[in-house]
Amino acid sequence: MGDVKGFLKVKRKKSEYRPVCERLKDCSEVAVLRPDEQSEEQASRCMDCGTPFCSWGCPIGNYIPEWNDFMFRKHWEKAYQLLEATNNLPEITGRLCPALCEYACVLSINDDAVTIRENELALIEHAFKAGWVRPKSPKKRTGKSVAIIGSGPAGLACVDQLNKVGHKIVVFERDDKIGGILRYGIPDFKLEKKIIDRRLDIWKKEGVEFRTGLNIGTDYSAKKLLKEFDAVCLAGGSRAPRDLNIEGRQLKGIYFAMDYLIQANRRTSGIEVSERDLIDAKDKRVVVIGGGDTGADCVGTAHRQGASCVVQIELLPKPSESRPLEQPWPKYPLILKTSTSHEEGGERLWSISTNKFIGENGQVKKLSCVRVEFEKDTRGKPVMKEVKASEFEIEADLVLLALGFLHPEKKGLLEELALELDSRGNVKTGADFMTSAKKVFAAGDMHRGQSLVVNAISEGRAAAHYIDKFLIGQTNLPII
Ligand SMILES: Cc1cc2nc3c(=O)[nH]c(=O)nc-3n(C[C@H](O)[C@H](O)[C@H](O)COP(=O)(O)OP(=O)(O)OC[C@H]3O[C@@H](n4cnc5c(N)ncnc54)[C@H](O)[C@@H]3O)c2cc1C
Numbered sequence: 001m002g003d004v005k006g007f008l009k010v011k012r013k014k015s016e017y018r019p020v021c022e023r024l025k026d027c028s029e030v031a032v033l034r035p036d037e038q039s040e041e042q043a044s045r046c047m048d049c050g051t052p053f054c055s056w057g058c059p060i061g062n063y064i065p066e067w068n069d070f071m072f073r074k075h076w077e078k079a080y081q082l083l084e085a086t087n088n089l090p091e092i093t094g095r096l097c098p099a100l101c102e103y104a105c106v107l108s109i110n111d112d113a114v115t116i117r118e119n120e121l122a123l124i125e126h127a128f129k130a131g132w133v134r135p136k137s138p139k140k141r142t143g144k145s146v147a148i149i150g151s152g153p154a155g156l157a158c159v160d161q162l163n164k165v166g167h168k169i170v171v172f173e174r175d176d177k178i179g180g181i182l183r184y185g186i187p188d189f190k191l192e193k194k195i196i197d198r199r200l201d202i203w204k205k206e207g208v209e210f211r212t213g214l215n216i217g218t219d220y221s222a223k224k225l226l227k228e229f230d231a232v233c234l235a236g237g238s239r240a241p242r243d244l245n246i247e248g249r250q251l252k253g254i255y256f257a258m259d260y261l262i263q264a265n266r267r268t269s270g271i272e273v274s275e276r277d278l279i280d281a282k283d284k285r286v287v288v289i290g291g292g293d294t295g296a297d298c299v300g301t302a303h304r305q306g307a308s309c310v311v312q313i314e315l316l317p318k319p320s321e322s323r324p325l326e327q328p329w330p331k332y333p334l335i336l337k338t339s340t341s342h343e344e345g346g347e348r349l350w351s352i353s354t355n356k357f358i359g360e361n362g363q364v365k366k367l368s369c370v371r372v373e374f375e376k377d378t379r380g381k382p383v384m385k386e387v388k389a390s391e392f393e394i395e396a397d398l399v400l401l402a403l404g405f406l407h408p409e410k411k412g413l414l415e416e417l418a419l420e421l422d423s424r425g426n427v428k429t430g431a432d433f434m435t436s437a438k439k440v441f442a443a444g445d446m447h448r449g450q451s452l453v454v455n456a457i458s459e460g461r462a463a464a465h466y467i468d469k470f471l472i473g474q475t476n477l478p479i480i
């Protein structure tokens with residue numbers, strides 16, 4: 001613990017964001033990287049708790065008190081060495097993670113948590129600038145080969161771990177670029193794509209092979225791949241979207257959020273989209289159905305495209321602004337989250353159900369909605385009830401469905417391999433991450449359902465541990 005009184009002297013100070021009027025004019029990242037001196041000062045707030053609940057809250061068990069202490073003492077390189085021991089993509093979690101660790105931080109019991117996520121970002125960006133993040137090819141190769149299907153954070157974490165111990169790694173990705181939802185899903189204003197490319201360059205120099213534009217199970221047989229590699233890891237994500245099958249769903253102007261976001265990402269990267277396929281919010285009244293992260297990303301994207309107004313509606317009631325009693329520290333609480341996209345404008349409505357879409361000449365024009373409330377039934381299960389005489393309409397030219405994801409897509413890869421699935425339709429594995437097919441492993445959203453980047457990294461690391469053990473009979477790779 002660098003400064004025993006740090007937490008008494010220094011107040012939590014978050015990073016700054018670019019002014020709304022400026023950032024809405026472009027798609028660049030909204031967060032401003034803070035100076036190292038400020039991060040060192042913020043790191044001094046860490047109390048080096050005997051039981052660091054922050055590490056408990058972090059799915060990859062980051063050595064948070066240890067690197068906070070090194071940062072405070074200006075030993076940035078030592079801090080970085082600890083960070084890279086547990087996290088394959090800190091430059092991504094430092095930007096995107098909801099920071100489960102901060103909700104578990106002991107300081108947050110009666111004060112503001114340490115800015116752990118922002119310290120992580122400052123640390124990895126310092127390391128890149130200093131040239132410490134460089135290719136480190138394995139000293140010798142094992143002669144074993146692993147195919148990774150899918151290049152989101154789960155696949156990439158698995159790649160990095162297995163490449164380090166000397167296996168030959170080939171990544172198969174159906175998109176034209178590597179990154180999964182990080183590349184085509186999450187907007188540039190949260191994560192600029194050069195951040196992914198910077199890391200990929202290092203892995204390519206370390207000998208990882210990336211093959212894009214290949215949909216395994218459709219363009220190339222998965223069974224054939226099994227014959228060509230000693231092990232296969234499925235990291236294809238969970239992309240089957242939840243639909244809203246109500247009257248008017250077939251009207252023009254209603255899209256799944258991911259179709260909209262993927263196209264917006266591609267346009268930001270300079271890829272042109274034909275007029276016929278274009279989904280654009282310019283001068284449109286946009287309604288986003290679904291109050292989660294994906295919905296928030298649609299709100300920010302629609303504002304940047306010049307929407308005339310944006311409304312985000314959610315079925316569930318407005319969450320509380322502070323930690324509810326039934327979700328005590330150190331649990332991750334379900335509280336109201338106001339993202340940078342919400343700060344940029346638009347309206348948010350809760351406890352709203354959509355009954356039908358109303359159109360004119362085949363184009364959506366309005367949503368017919370009703371207010372709802374939830375009551376508990378005799379078994380304590382919440383039951384939704386419409387509030388009497390609360391019907392109303394919302395005008396809309398573009399409706400984006402951000403209602404979550406059901407499970408991985410079955411067509412192609414999963415159908416061909418005929419793997420056992422769990423009750424939610426995700427790929428079932430044993431505790432060793434092996435699926436019902438020998439030498440086929442699964443990790444990330446495809447295995448656990450749509451989740452978070454940090455959970456995908458954790459799964460990718462765990463799968464790598466078991467794959468290495470399967471290939472060699474033992475492993476030095478950590479489980480997380
Ligand atoms: C819009 C949106 C915003 C989000 N924002 C955040 C956030 O801010 N913070 C956060 O922590 N989490 C966020 N998440 C969740 C997070 O992005 C995911 O949990 C994470 O990306 C899952 O990683 P993954 O590697 O399992 O799968 P994915 O990232 O989905 O990657 C799977 C990859 O597999 C490829 N693939 C699938 N099948 C095949 C096949 N047969 N052959 C070849 N390739 C295949 C896909 O093309 C894809 O590239 C967000 C999710 C969405 C949808």
Ligand code: SF4
Nearest residue numbers: 046047049054105106
């Ligand atoms: S719980 Fe908070 S104060 Fe304690 S070690 Fe972790 S970051 Fe530091």
